[in-house]
Amino acid sequence: MPDFKVNKTFEEINEKIKKGTVVVVTAEQMIGVTREHGPIEAARKVDVVTTGTFGIMCSSGALLNFGHTNPRMKASKVYLNDVEAYAGIAAVDCYIGATQTREDDPQNKVFPGRFRYGGGHVIEDLVAGKPVTLKAYGYGTDCYPNREVEKTMTIHDFRDTLLLNPRNAYQNYNCAINNSKKTIYTYMGILRPDCMNANYSTSGQLSPLLNDPFYRTIGLGTRIFLGGGVGYVIGAGTQHTAHSKRSENGVVMGGSGTIAVQGDMKQMSARFLRGASITGYGCSLNVGLGIPVPVLNEEMAMFTAVSDEEIFAPIVDYGLEYPQDGGSVLGYVTYSQLRSGEIDFAGRKIATASLSSYSAAIEIANTLKDWISSGKFLLGKPVETLPSMDFKGFPNLS
Amino acid sequence: MNSKNVLLIFKSNIMYKPVIYRLAKDFDLVFNILEAKILPRREGRILLELRGPDEIIDQGIKFLQDHHVVVELLSEKVWREEDNCVHCGACVGLCPTAALSVHEPDRKVAFEVTKCVACGMCGLVCPFGAMKDITLFDPFAEGRVNS
Numbered sequence: 001m002p003d004f005k006v007n008k009t010f011e012e013i014n015e016k017i018k019k020g021t022v023v024v025v026t027a028e029q030m031i032g033v034t035r036e037h038g039p040i041e042a043a044r045k046v047d048v049v050t051t052g053t054f055g056i057m058c059s060s061g062a063l064l065n066f067g068h069t070n071p072r073m074k075a076s077k078v079y080l081n082d083v084e085a086y087a088g089i090a091a092v093d094c095y096i097g098a099t100q101t102r103e104d105d106p107q108n109k110v111f112p113g114r115f116r117y118g119g120g121h122v123i124e125d126l127v128a129g130k131p132v133t134l135k136a137y138g139y140g141t142d143c144y145p146n147r148e149v150e151k152t153m154t155i156h157d158f159r160d161t162l163l164l165n166p167r168n169a170y171q172n173y174n175c176a177i178n179n180s181k182k183t184i185y186t187y188m189g190i191l192r193p194d195c196m197n198a199n200y201s202t203s204g205q206l207s208p209l210l211n212d213p214f215y216r217t218i219g220l221g222t223r224i225f226l227g228g229g230v231g232y233v234i235g236a237g238t239q240h241t242a243h244s245k246r247s248e249n250g251v252v253m254g255g256s257g258t259i260a261v262q263g264d265m266k267q268m269s270a271r272f273l274r275g276a277s278i279t280g281y282g283c284s285l286n287v288g289l290g291i292p293v294p295v296l297n298e299e300m301a302m303f304t305a306v307s308d309e310e311i312f313a314p315i316v317d318y319g320l321e322y323p324q325d326g327g328s329v330l331g332y333v334t335y336s337q338l339r340s341g342e343i344d345f346a347g348r349k350i351a352t353a354s355l356s357s358y359s360a361a362i363e364i365a366n367t368l369k370d371w372i373s374s375g376k377f378l379l380g381k382p383v384e385t386l387p388s389m390d391f392k393g394f395p396n397l398s
Numbered sequence: 399m400n401s402k403n404v405l406l407i408f409k410s411n412i413m414y415k416p417v418i419y420r421l422a423k424d425f426d427l428v429f430n431i432l433e434a435k436i437l438p439r440r441e442g443r444i445l446l447e448l449r450g451p452d453e454i455i456d457q458g459i460k461f462l463q464d465h466h467v468v469v470e471l472l473s474e475k476v477w478r479e480e481d482n483c484v485h486c487g488a489c490v491g492l493c494p495t496a497a498l499s500v501h502e503p504d505r506k507v508a509f510e511v512t513k514c515v516a517c518g519m520c521g522l523v524c525p526f527g528a529m530k531d532i533t534l535f536d537p538f539a540e541g542r543v544n545s
């Protein structure tokens with residue numbers, strides 16, 4: 001570890017938050033601060049950088065306890081608005097996944113299916129305070145004799161409503177194109193044949209894990225903005241890896257890191273948890289998520305100052321290669337190129353579109369900034385950070 | 399030069415009469431057929447872009463109406479449910495006329511309804527059902543008119 005000129009701790013920053021003297025900027029603003037003052041001065045000035053992202057995150061769901069019934073029941077099948085929730089856990093616990101489709105959904109029988117209502121929409125409806133219909137079936141035991149329950153409930157009638165997402169906030173992601181000869185309907189949106197359009201899905205310079213590329217400050221116990229309320233990182237998400245190709249500044253040039261998160265849905269908002277219908281693909285959930293990154297030293301200042309020009313997305317063909325477990329990288333583009341609306345690829349201009357809302361990401365980063373500045377949100381120091389790898393450091397800092 | 403996108407509905411009693419060519423011949427309007435469907439002996443529907451000075455476009459529309467063509471402005475039939483839109487931009491890359499586009503600095507998606515040609519791509523791709531548009535042909539149209 002190199003010696004840093006600036007050394008701050010979580011505890012010191014939390015003291016500043018309590019006193020109201022903390023300096024918070026968004027990851028977008030941090031770019032300018034570091035360019036103007038240099039990383040050492042930026043690390044002295046700024047204590048926390050807030051990030052944000054609002055995109056489709058399929059690996060999401062809710063762990064619900066609907067409370068004991070009279071007579072008692074051990075539910076083995078549970079449906080919420082006709083969307084099945086996994087009930088192979090304790091008597092009245094169930095887990096509803098974001099991508100579960102409604103029982104009578106025609107899915108892709110008439111292609112492309114529209115998937116108008118699924119698990120993600122149930123989560124949105126619950127958080128919005130709308131009534132949902134619960135149907136539960138059990139086989140009956142001596143202690144749990146009830147075999148069937150049907151009732152209308154709102155989120156407040158549930159004993160526990162925990163948003164519990166196994167994989168969120170992918171550090172970086174593919175830029176999807178279609179090299180085949182027909183239009184395809186994917187989780188990366190509609191892709192027209194012969195590379196006529198390209199879709200990407202991160203908030204780039206505002207994205208949480210792109211601002212702490214080696215997860216120095218993020219892990220089990222990190223307090224975050226989740227779905228409009230407060231949540232926590234509970235460890236690495238599924239498929240997490242630190243060992244991806246990285247550019248000189250340490251930023252990953254593809255998927256890489258992920259986080260698992262949780263939070264109490266009763267304090268969340270349907271504005272930042274939105275059920276999504278992806279034509280031809282399925283149902284999902286748009287999750288609003290923001291992580292505060294403490295600027296502990298000048299290296300963290302450099303990390304949080306990363307800008308769209310320095311972040312690369314790999315171009316991957318979803319028409320022929322990706323479905324066959326291929327997905328070789330056909331080239332790299334920066335997020336500033338992607339955001340310009342078109343990229344140069346294979347000798348021509350291709351229209352680009354984002355599936356992740358940058359304007360909502362700005363709103364999340366600003367909300368988190370307000371929470372911290374006003375003293376109502378303290379940083380959570382991780383008990384254990386995410387699995388990482390070594391970084392040789394920035395040449396201009398050593 | 400101005401431009402208006404209109405939906406023309408030809409009911410069965412007039413659908414075999416030649417009408418549209420007179421927009422060019424009598425009114426000197428430029429017309430561009432964006433989409434057309436004809437159900438033989440029932441109904442024909444055309445999405446048409448009309449180009450010309452405003453007052454001449456209006457005269458052309460009046461001429462069509464006088465010949466019993468139902469004329470509807472496309473910009474009144476297509477809209478965005480503002481509350482549903484999260485401004486992700488999934489629609490932008492598929493919009494053929496740039497009616498949907500991302501605007502700096504807040505990167506929100508703007509919808510210029512007058513540029514819309516009701517191709518329906520945004521409605522298909524929007525994950526939140528924010529884009530509301532017409533389908534060119536409503537198979538129950540005839541039944542509804544009678545009821």
